[in-house]
Amino acid sequence: MAGGSKPVPTKDDAHAYLKAVSDHFHNDRKKYEDFVALLIKFKAHKIDREDVIRGVRVLLNGQPNLVSGFNAFLPEWLYISVPFRFSKKTNN
Template sequence: MPRTSNTSASTSSPPNYALNTLGGLPWSDLGGSDGPLDMSDAMTYLDTVKLEFLDKPEVYCQFLDTMREFRVLRIDCAGVIERLGTLFYGKPALLEGFNMFLPRGYRIDISTDPRNPYPIMVTTPQGIKMQNVTPPESYRG
C-alpha cells in the first residue's frame, strides 16, 4: 500500500512498543510467500490504517490494542483475524494487506460476492476457516 503525502498522519508515531516482533515472531519469520518484512512495511501499513480511519480514531486505537495483545501472546493469529474482520468491516484491502504480517502458512482472502455469508476465508496450517463478519456497533446508524 503506497504511503500517502498526508504528513500530519505519518509524522505522529504509534504508541511506544517494540515493532521488531509480532506475536512473538521476529519480522524475518513473517511475510508469508512475499518474503521477510522490514520496518518500513509496518510503518506504511500503520499509516494506511490510520488514514483510512481518520473519522473513527477509536478504530485505529482498537487496531493498535489488538496488535499489542498479539505481540505479547494474549491472542493468537485467529483471534487477530477475527477482530480485524470486524474492525475493518467494509475495507477488504486493509484485511488483505494484513497478510504480510501473518506467519507463514496463514492467509486471509476476501470474497467480493455480496451474497456470500462468509466473506472472509482464513487459511491456517490447521486448515481453512470461513468467517462471517458483522459491522461493529459504531458503524450502525
C-alpha cells in the same frame, strides 16, 4: 506458493501499513485504536493469532485493501480471503 518465496515484510512495511490504517480511519479513531490494541495484545502474548484474525475481520470488515495489506504480515496459510464474508451472528 512453493518454496517459501514470499518476501518478508520489513519494519518500514509495518509502519507504512499502520499509517494506511490510521489514514483510512481518520474519522473513526476508536477503530484505529482498537486495531493497534489488538496488535499490542498479540505481541504481548495475551491473545493468539486466531483471535487477531477474528479481530481484524471485525475491525476491517468491508475494507478489502486493508485486509490485503494485513495479509502481507501473515503466513499464506492464514490469509484472510478478500473479499471475505462476515455476518454479525450473536449466540446470546
